[in-house]
Amino acid sequence: MSTTTDPQGGTFRLSMLLNDSRYRSLTLQAIAAIMLAASIAYMISNLLANLAAQDLNISFEFLGSPAGYDINQTLIDYSSQSSNLRAAFVGIINTLLVAVLACITATILGVFAGVLRLSNNWLVRKLMSFYVEIFRNIPVLIWIIIIFTIVTAVLPGARAYLGEDPERNMLAGMFAFTNRGVYVPAPFFTTGFGGEEGSGLNWLLVIGVLIASFFATRFVTAGADKKQAETGIRPNTLYLNLAIWIVPVAIVLFILGLSWDLPDPLANRFNLRGGLQIGAPLIALWLALSVYTGAFIAENVRAGIQAVSRGQTEAASALGLRPNRTMSLVILPQALRVIIPPLISQYLNITKNSSLAIAVGYADITATLGGITLNQTGRAIECVLLLMLFYLTISLLISAFMNVYNNSMKLKER
Template sequence: MTTMTDPPQGSFRLSMLLYDTRYRSMTFQAIALLTLIVAIAYLTNNLLVNLAAQGLNISYGFLADPAGYDIDQRLIEYDNQMSHSRAALVGVLNTLLVAFLACMMATIFGVIAGVLRLSKNWLVSKLMAFYVEIFRNIPVLIWIIIIYTIMTAVLPPPNAFRGDNATSSMLMDMFAFTNRGIYLPAPVWGPGSMVVVAVFIASVFGVFAYRRYAKTLLYSTGQLLPTGWPSLVILLVPTILMYFIMGRPVGLDTPALQGFNFRGGIKVGAPLIALWFALSIYTGAFIAENVRAGIQAVSKGQTEAAGALGLRPGRIMNLVVLPQALRVIIPPLISQYLNITKNSSLAIAVGYMDITGTLGGITLNQTGRAIECVLLLMLFYLTISLSISAIMNVYNNSVKLKER
């Protein structure tokens, strides 16, 4: 019996590599591997020959050298005597900053526009359709430049705020809109302010605790507690009380015109604003489409059934439609966030010092280390993208319809 099932032995011929499906895939893979190795070897060889001909080499030593240039918009301490790697870190943080801000705002724009586009109000839905089409069909780079131009060419220079017959004035004496950026008052943390902050954080937890209590109460007894205004009270009242008890420890540092520019307060530079808004409205148009598709994906029967159960429209949205729509909305939403992060590299067009502007811009220009800088730059974006993809996979698995 064993002889019957044994494969034919000892009859392996070379032609079987091509015609026998058992071996053919091996052959193909071997060819692919060989081609890949040859291609890589060829390119590497070219690279080495070219570099040798120029007397250049690949070295990352320049990262430790002093950068020598200054950066205006920065989140961490930096001056021109610090190293190129420090400058790159400033850039990384700036990238993350603008990406975070733009993701927040794009979501807000997108949700508003997406929901309003489904509004029964003809005018509003048409207006939103117009917004979506206009912003989706014009390159984001043009939007960045348009908004940057609005910032620099339409807003007044700090000079206009000067003198007795100033042509511009500050909003509420706190906010200054200039063509170099927007100046906001900054909080000054006096002694005792930590107590206020601690109380505020405690009240945030308090709100959650209250809401959980209300929910348990609802499920166990059916008694419905109001959640809206009590949350607000819990959130604000203790903090405000503590603020006055501690003798108003938190002050405001308002910007004031001094020398050439406004000093004090927080400066949000024009490039940051241009990038932030352009990415937000551009991506917001895409998110609006996702939101609309998500809401439309929830069948009408769900809404009607919820209505038949006696739920109010607001609750239908919160408890029935949104949970189902989110399942459809969130995956494309996360890939839009990814797009924002990648598109933030267009910062270079308006001189915002993100990672492309520092490492891939000035450092590259000053050191001439093009290959090293571009490789590091790609590595950074790759890390971000792959982490976001990983998060997305985890989410997708967690919301997958549980089929039993």
């Protein structure tokens, strides 16, 4: 009996394909590849046969034809004569809008509830765990519908605010809360680009100035760090930074002629006109996603803080750090390392759950491309494929970001 398992020489027998570890994986992969190709071919042939039997075809031409329907909440120009593709873009922007809004509020709510769950106040602790358990254990679709029902049933109708002598007055003359949505003053520019019509350029300019301010403050802070490293004394940069943030933007806004468009209760007999309307479906979806995901984030935050061992706090105290410095310099950086990866996957969940907008009539991508366009054109396969492609792209982008973050936060072990 030979001690080596690899037979020398070129005698190749068929049984080696299964029994020889050099060839086995190739054999298995070949079998897998054949099975995979066969099942894909089988499904495609079924698809083609079905399409042929019904005299249908796969075509994306419908994207260019007029959509024919109207959308209530649009951030870009859209009318019923715009193409289906544009309707899909309206949906994409609406999806991103509600996802971003819900991510922000869910984070705030989650951090708040997570910290309070560790409070030494018994009542608050119990109240917060009640919140977390209630929201985590009931389906988000039910929450979306319940909150939508609350918004429409509890808030007054728009007509309560209308006319010369309304039943209800707007808050500070500027804010109106109706079951069709919340009306707030809308900013616009009187002397900016595009004149009275306004133009997106104005906002780009403002955002550009803010980005410039951001880099300027980074520069100032870096200078202060350097000074501190050299002399041990840190110059006070607070006022300088504040000025850098506020002054340029204020000047730009003044030059552009910032003005506010208030909701007008007299212009129309059905609705308030003017101002910025945040529709009830958006509010319901936003709130529901925030409180639902907030409960999950609260658990992540609590787990993150508890994951930092007590010895770290004690060590920081032994070094003579004050409690707030302990929190900001010792506990939080370590807790964040635990909190942020699940936090990002919660953001992913928010984006995916925003597809439930269809239950409340918010015009996100599932409701436009996967809803009305699909219904009106009957192009089910094309619409569903495009829909999945969109969500997949968003998810992959967020995952890629998460991987970059995880690599940069990896404990550098030496």
